[in-house]
Amino acid sequence: xxxxxxxxxxxxxxxxxxxxxxxxxxxxxxxxxxxxxxxxxxxxxxxxxxxxxxxxxxxxxxxxxxxxxxxxxxxxxxxxxxxxxxxxxxxxxxxxxxxxxxxxxxxxxxxxx
Amino acid sequence: xxxxxxxxxxxxxxxxxxxxxxxxxxxxxxxxxxxxxxxxxxxxxxxxxxxxxxxxxxxxxxxxxxxxxxxxxxxxxxxxxxxxxxxxxxxxxxxxxxxxxxxxxxxxxxxxxxx
Numbered sequence: 001x002x003x004x005x006x007x008x009x010x011x012x013x014x015x016x017x018x019x020x021x022x023x024x025x026x027x028x029x030x031x032x033x034x035x036x037x038x039x040x041x042x043x044x045x046x047x048x049x050x051x052x053x054x055x056x057x058x059x060x061x062x063x064x065x066x067x068x069x070x071x072x073x074x075x076x077x078x079x080x081x082x083x084x085x086x087x088x089x090x091x092x093x094x095x096x097x098x099x100x101x102x103x104x105x106x107x108x109x110x111x112x113x
Numbered sequence: 114x115x116x117x118x119x120x121x122x123x124x125x126x127x128x129x130x131x132x133x134x135x136x137x138x139x140x141x142x143x144x145x146x147x148x149x150x151x152x153x154x155x156x157x158x159x160x161x162x163x164x165x166x167x168x169x170x171x172x173x174x175x176x177x178x179x180x181x182x183x184x185x186x187x188x189x190x191x192x193x194x195x196x197x198x199x200x201x202x203x204x205x206x207x208x209x210x211x212x213x214x215x216x217x218x219x220x221x222x223x224x225x226x227x228x
Contacts, residue, residue: 091158
């Protein structure tokens with residue numbers, strides 16, 4: 001079956017611009033996660049959705065970051081007023097439920113100039 | 114506080130040999146899960162193997178096995194009969210379902226298989 005998909009695969013933007021990153025989870029997975037991976041590091045948690053609601057957004061670095069999942073499937077991570085420090089790979093994962101194996105998408109490589 | 118520690122930034126192994134990648138974890142939760150992921154240069158995180166904290170036996174998946182030593186809080190990944198395609202970054206991760214649903218990842222180990 002289809003895995004987790006993410007678009008775009010690469011995004012180059014200028015400092016101060018707004019970006020949206022999209023994630024389409026595995027069909028039937030109710031849990032969806034966003035992580036950020038900086039060069040040479042492991043993924044760091046940003047936010048987790050169970051269904052349509054953000055069950056845990058404790059990893060969002062500041063209020064420039066926001067994510068939605070309006071219909072309980074596709075999710076969009078939104079970054080306002082991008083900064084050069086936001087440059088990283090943004091990974092999305094989904095799972096059947098709590099504590100279950102998370103399956104990751106290919107990531108979106110964001111570069112802020 | 115670092116919850117997952119991977120002390121080997123880089124490892125080399127001869128093709129067809131076995132290799133062990135180290136992972137130690139830190140939690141006081143009685144219920145947790147341990148995972149290993151492979152990340153090739155393409156960037157996608159590929160799930161390899163899972164071990165639950167209450168599992169009595171070490172997990173195995175094909176050429177992958179997890180050496181789970183609960184008292185030492187270690188969960189080392191053993192790859193047998195290494196192949197050139199095993200060259201990648203390997204990440205150890207932990208879930209703690211009772212305190213949240215995020216995974217905690219280590220900093221990874223870069224494995225290079227030498228022909």
